[in-house]
Ligand SMILES: Nc1ncnc2c1ncn2[C@@H]1O[C@H](COP(=O)(O)OP(=O)(O)OP(=O)(O)O)[C@@H](O)[C@H]1O
């Protein structure tokens with residue numbers, strides 16, 4: 001059963017974005033009771049329902065106002081926006097946050113044996129892709145006369161199957177391309193996951209108030225992930241040198257150490273990790289008990 005007063009969030013049911021999106025919701029304090037087969041999951045501690053769907057459906061669900069928020073890859077979002085614009089369907093949405101996961105690029109790749117001399121080599125060729133609108137836009141911008149052939153899966157086998165001359169697909173490590181004898185040639189779009197909301201002003205006041213409380217929590221979780229709490233003992237005489245080695249240590253907490261005149265304890269929240277090289281330099285200055293700890297949550 002769904003209740004339209006509850007905030008509806010769409011997430012990918014099973015795929016590259018699922019685990020990270022669910023972990024984030026958990027980290028911002030939303031308890032969910034997820035049963036694998038079910039399309040909908042109700043939060044047990046917030047007026048929130050989760051809709052678990054294929055990622056292809058998420059942009060449309062948000063743009064049609066069926067759900068209030070959605071986690072989606074920018075590649076899929078931009079493609080669906082172009083598709084809906086071409087069909088004169090509503091295509092408005094608002095990006096609330098760009099996430100730190102789902103990073104990939106949409107690239108054109110060609111068979112190893114192809115004599116590729118630059119994008120002009122694609123003139124008159126067929127390129128298989130799941131993203132025809134993004135690809136056609138790229139061709140139009142570059143003045144290339146090539147044809148996008150739509151395939152919903154197994155794009156990387158299209159050249160071998162004789163269906164196309166090249167492909168345009170998502171790449172992260174490049175392992176899939178390599179395994180299929182393809183070489184990446186042009187990056188046409190760089191993507192990460194984003195959290196989107198229905199068009200500006202489309203949410204009622206209660207729902208918008210809830211969203212406005214959740215977004216700073218997302219910032220807090222993302223900031224915490226990048227930050228570290230660093231503690232160490234340092235010789236008093238080298239305090240300035242130690243501070244200059246610690247990222248973000250303009251105003252560290254400096255505490256006396258019981259029973260020691262010439263050593264202090266330094267605590268600092270660093271906006272980045274402490275590299276082994278820096279730890280070695282601190283040690284060389286006479287520092288000891290150097291601890292680098294993860295931070296779970298942060299609020300300014
Ligand atoms: N190799 C990758 N590394 C990181 N992110 C990726 C990678 N491949 C895809 N993504 C991102 O994750 C999104 C979902 O990818 P996935 O492969 O799970 O989609 P799908 O097969 O279309 O799933 P669905 O069954 O939901 O339609 C992509 O649209 C992209 O934004």
Ligand SMILES: O=P(O)(O)OC[C@H]1O[C@H](OP(=O)(O)OP(=O)(O)O)[C@H](O)[C@@H]1O
Pocket residue numbers: 016169170171172173174175176177
């Ligand atoms: O460059 P790589 O690290 O090899 O990643 C790229 C692959 O990852 C994605 O597919 P995924 O593995 O999610 O499977 P799918 O194609 O079945 O969705 C994408 O569609 C590529 O095929």
Ligand SMILES: [Mg+2]
Pocket residue numbers: 054055056
């Ligand atoms: Mg999909």
